[in-house]
Amino acid sequence: MAALLWSTKSCVSIISRGLRTYGTPSASKAVMKSDPLEPDAPVVHTAIPGPRSQELLTELGTIQNTGAVQFFVDYERSRGNYLADVDGNVMLDLFTQISSVPLGYNHPRLVKALLKEENRATLINRPALGVFPPGDWSSRLRNALLSVAPPGLNQVQTMACGACSVEHSQKAMFIAYQRRQRGGQPPSPEELQSCVEGHAPGSPNLSVLSFTNGFHGRTMGALAVTHTKWVHKLDFPVPDWPCASFPNLQYPLDQFHRENRAEEDRCLDEVKERLHAWEKKNCPVAGIIVEPIQSEGGDNHATSYFFQGLQDIANDHEIPLMLDEVQTGCGATGKFWAHEHWDLKDAPDIVCFSKKMLTGGFFYKDHLRPQEAHRIFNTWVGDPSKMIFLEEVVNMIKEEGLLQRVKDTGSYLLSGLYDMQTKYPGILSKARGLGTYCAIDFKDADTRDKVLNELRQKGVHLGSCGNCTIRFRPTLALFRDHVDIFLDAFNSVIGGLKS
Ligand SMILES: Cc1ncc(COP(=O)(O)O)c(C=O)c1O
Incomplete structure (x- = not known):
């Protein structure tokens, strides 16, 4: 398996949203993460989808309907809570393949299970x-x-x-x-x-x-x-x-x-x-x-x-x-x-x-x-190969107390969403959630979609649901530092809408 290569620099902006202070993690503070090779912050240097994604979209479009494709992903370079695209952008992923990544991309524990000799026959034969x-x-x-x-x-x-x-x-x-x-x-x-x-x-x-x-x-x-x-x-x-x-x-x-x-x-x-x-x-x-x-x-x-x-x-x-x-x-x-x-x-x-x-x-x-x-x-x-990975996921949830982590991070996220809807009552409403399974409504679908696009441009990837809702479906290994990165970007995008 190719090495997972890079890490990114901490970002230092701290912003005040009037009610509480949030910020992306400061350079002096260690960023909390469950995977040491996870990046510290998003990096975006092209439009998303970028030029390489556009090329691949055209190519794929000759053989199937690509209407739902948002961008192409570099799964080799994706790590932890961060999704890398084929144009070299790195996004904090709060949607995780429609809510289906439990621990994060290329989690070391899953990589270890993949490489174990004793698992070989289970992984190869279906x-x-x-x-x-x-x-x-x-x-x-x-x-x-x-x-x-x-x-x-x-x-x-x-x-x-x-x-x-x-x-x-x-x-x-x-x-x-x-x-x-x-x-x-x-x-x-x-x-x-x-x-x-x-x-x-x-x-x-x-x-x-x-x-x-x-x-x-x-x-x-x-x-x-x-x-x-x-x-x-x-x-x-x-x-x-x-x-x-x-x-x-x-x-x-x-x-x-x-x-x-x-x-x-x-x-x-x-x-x-x-x-x-x-x-x-x-x-x-x-x-x-x-x-x-x-x-x-x-x-x-x-x-x-x-x-x-x-x-x-x-x-x-x-x-x-x-x-x-x-x-x-x-x-x-x-x-x-x-x-x-x-x-x-x-x-x-x-x-x-x-x-x-x-x-x-x-x-x-x-x-x-x-x-x-x-x-x-x-x-x-x-598929028994999935059972190998699920066993690791379940053990990790138990050993690392991830359910408690979800509760803690979730209540922090929800209180941030409450603050945001208090600050922008004409735009946001109905903040709700259990654990990190959170959502918030927008005044209409167009505003919601515009905000999702702009958030992605700031390196935060989220999903939609219903008529005018965004939903949070992060990994179970999300920390408050990740929430700060989202809230920072969210505040800046919504603040920009108003002006
Ligand atoms: C509640 C619920 N049930 C069933 C499904 C269908 O799952 P799948 O897309 O794996 O067929 C989904 C998919 O989003 C879902 O959210």
């Missing part, structure tokens, strides 16, 4: 895990995944990505639903024949209840429960399944307790009404899917009260509650799983994961385990 697992598969699952299983869930299924984890979780719910309908009897010959032909009774009319602004992926079953932008859904014949309103809360949550409680009650009533309506339409609901914090849909939060109520409704209807923790899982909210913030009476029935977990998959309760082979299955059902 088995069909469902039929020919390696001898250490069970222990790898236990060391990496089961060691962080949500309390109360002890079954796990690996998958490749977020959407296929959601799809297969849905299948697990449908299988369990029909098994109950049959009262434990085997399927009839008619069911076995009609399912292959694609009609009832083998292919039953069942549904999954989801929420407005929910996002669960882009394959057909996942799309049926996704309700964000047209670009995700136009032209696809997805089934018409019930969708209830996700609470539209006022922030800060603790200052609008009464209003938010009324809104959550309204949404819970709607869930009950939809369950009833689809039962009457002869398309009963086999399960409920929800994100702990709606991400793609705009970083929308709900309170423990809402999720506890949802679990009660699911229990009353004897259907599973499935939590999509693809984006919220793996520590970003300050707990390993976001739902651990809610004090649920019982474990959720299914928890899907992917992104920072490096492998897709889901944890589930015993009663959702399929009884026949090949029911929840595909060629690879995951």
Whole structure:
């Protein structure tokens, strides 16, 4: 592996934003970082995308659609919380490949695992895990995944990505639903024949209840429960399944307790009404899917009260509650799983994961385990090489107390965002977050997009979501010094907008 080469100079500007003083780390102060080779500050010397990125874009554009490409990355030179592009620019990355880098780029611990002789065969050979697992598969699952299983869930299924984890979780719910309908009897010959032909009774009319602004992926079953932008859904014949309103809360949550409680009650009533309506339409609901914090849909939060109520409704209807923790899982909210913030009476029935977990998959309760082979299955059902890295990530989270770090850095970031929205009330609103899983709204989408572009030009890379929101999805190894760099740039960009 080529050496990771460079480091950059500290930057010394300290600015006052009137309410608190922030600054990029001073030359005299050691910058806090978990990876010693991480740069100290961003360096930008071309427009982003720069000339080399533009060239590569043209080249790639001859063979595929490149509409979503922002710039080309030099992954060899990216390090820690810093992303290097092919033009030599180095950005503080607070978006991390759509929320999927747990420790940082080229983390030394992962590089070490990559180079270990004993890991070679696992890294080179990609088995069909469902039929020919390696001898250490069970222990790898236990060391990496089961060691962080949500309390109360002890079954796990690996998958490749977020959407296929959601799809297969849905299948697990449908299988369990029909098994109950049959009262434990085997399927009839008619069911076995009609399912292959694609009609009832083998292919039953069942549904999954989801929420407005929910996002669960882009394959057909996942799309049926996704309700964000047209670009995700136009032209696809997805089934018409019930969708209830996700609470539209006022922030800060603790200052609008009464209003938010009324809104959550309204949404819970709607869930009950939809369950009833689809039962009457002869398309009963086999399960409920929800994100702990709606991400793609705009970083929308709900309170423990809402999720506890949802679990009660699911229990009353004897259907599973499935939590999509693809984006919220793996520590970003300050707990390993976001739902651990809610004090649920019982474990959720299914928890899907992917992104920072490096492998897709889901944890589930015993009663959702399929009884026949090949029911929840595909060629690879995951990738053992990811388990090598996940084990390192999980150990690092535990050994270095990264969940506490996320809480500390997150509260510092959120208080900085509160200060900014107080200073620029006409532009910014609704600062919100749990851990470093933070967001803030802009007065409109154009302003948001302009600020994102200008921030990137100052060496800070962030993502958008919803209509006019920016979302923070940094690594778990983010320190206050990194937040200072962001706040410095943010203040300068927003201050520039006003004048
Ligand atoms: C909550 C949630 N579920 C599912 C998915 C789909 O994951 P993937 O893009 O890996 O298919 C995403 C992706 O952003 C997500 O945020």
